[in-house]
Amino acid sequence: TVLVIGACGQLGLELTAALRQRYAPQQVIAADVRPPKQAGLLEGGPFELLDVLDLPRLEQLVQQYRPQQVYHLAALLSATAEKDPMFAWKLNMDGLLNVLNTAVKYQVAQVYWPSSIAVFGPDTPRENTPQLTVMNPNTVYGISKLAGEQWCEWYHRKHGLDVRSLRYPGLIGYKSLPGGGTTDYAVDIYHKAVAGQDYQCFLEEDTYLPMMYMPDALKATLDLMHAPADSIKVRTSYNLGAMSFSPKEIAASIRQEVPDFHITYAPDQRQAIADSWPASIDDSAARQDWGWQPEYDLAKMTHDMLAHLREPVTA
Ligand code: VAH
Numbered sequence: 001t002v003l004v005i006g007a008c009g010q011l012g013l014e015l016t017a018a019l020r021q022r023y024a025p026q027q028v029i030a031a032d033v034r035p036p037k038q039a040g041l042l043e044g045g046p047f048e049l050l051d052v053l054d055l056p057r058l059e060q061l062v063q064q065y066r067p068q069q070v071y072h073l074a075a076l077l078s079a080t081a082e083k084d085p086m087f088a089w090k091l092n093m094d095g096l097l098n099v100l101n102t103a104v105k106y107q108v109a110q111v112y113w114p115s116s117i118a119v120f121g122p123d124t125p126r127e128n129t130p131q132l133t134v135m136n137p138n139t140v141y142g143i144s145k146l147a148g149e150q151w152c153e154w155y156h157r158k159h160g161l162d163v164r165s166l167r168y169p170g171l172i173g174y175k176s177l178p179g180g181g182t183t184d185y186a187v188d189i190y191h192k193a194v195a196g197q198d199y200q201c202f203l204e205e206d207t208y209l210p211m212m213y214m215p216d217a218l219k220a221t222l223d224l225m226h227a228p229a230d231s232i233k234v235r236t237s238y239n240l241g242a243m244s245f246s247p248k249e250i251a252a253s254i255r256q257e258v259p260d261f262h263i264t265y266a267p268d269q270r271q272a273i274a275d276s277w278p279a280s281i282d283d284s285a286a287r288q289d290w291g292w293q294p295e296y297d298l299a300k301m302t303h304d305m306l307a308h309l310r311e312p313v314t315a
Contacts, residue, residue: 006074080180081141092144115237118142129278149236165237173214213296227290241281242294
């Protein structure tokens with residue numbers, strides 16, 4: 001069986017669906033601190049209430065289902081974490097340590113934990129950011145992701161735990177709404193375009209950020225988790241890239257299909273977070289070690305996003 005912790009989040013909903021397609025749906029247990037809003041999104045397999053800070057409950061679920069793989073996705077994202085730093089540190093760090101300790105105690109074969117480009121900071125080289133470089137994150141979220149990467153490496157070295165990780169760029173998908181990220185403008189903008197509304201962007205027009213379409217992120221995650229253990233050379237977290245664009249460029253790509261779409265700019269506190277992150281990522285280690293290769297560029301993503309968001313919502 002596979003346990004997905006944080007299954008109701010932006011990535012969790014999509015990863016649960018992808019895992020249920022790959023394995024038998026009944027084998028993939030979705031867990032989150034609250035039930036899914038859209039009930040239909042997690043049907044087709046077991047759902048369990050779980051607060052990852054509740055260690056006895058986590059151990060009870062692991063004993064009950066004996067998962068071979070645990071995907072631990074529960075966390076506060078960058079913008080939300082800045083508003084509640086002490087809880088963000090507690091959830092992001094103690095939650096990860098609960099999962100790592102439980103995985104060792106119950107011999108879980110593999111653990112997946114997402115890191116982020118947020119581990120890089122304002123003095124990191126911004127263009128083609130290397131796998132190994134200066135890392136002084138200045139957001140609570142980035143600090144927790146950098147510390148988490150080092151814990152993953154420690155549990156692999158000290159306990160032989162097969163924990164694997166990817167430094168995701170901003171993720172964009174149509175199946176789930178994001179929660180509290182700085183890159184989430186790139187999801188909201190499509191919903192506004194399909195609704196025939198203008199979009200007021202909380203970042204400046206030329207703010208370049210590394211981004212990735214959700215199908216590419218899901219492919220990378222499953223490719224990483226199914227690669228032979230001896231091909232995984234990075235046990236902190238792999239840089240992962242696909243494309244970079246600015247709000248101005250994504251708006252232009254939308255106007256190719258929605259000619260009268262209009263964007264305005266009203267930068268807020270998230271501008272400083274975005275300015276501390278890279279503009280583009282060197283993911284050559286992922287390409288060399290386990291054959292990473294993205295499929296979607298901006299034009300292809302925009303076409304696919306608009307097509308799916310225009311579909312009538314299935315009842
Ligand atoms: C965030 N979407 O904005 C997440 C991600 C790189 C960005 O970590 O916090």
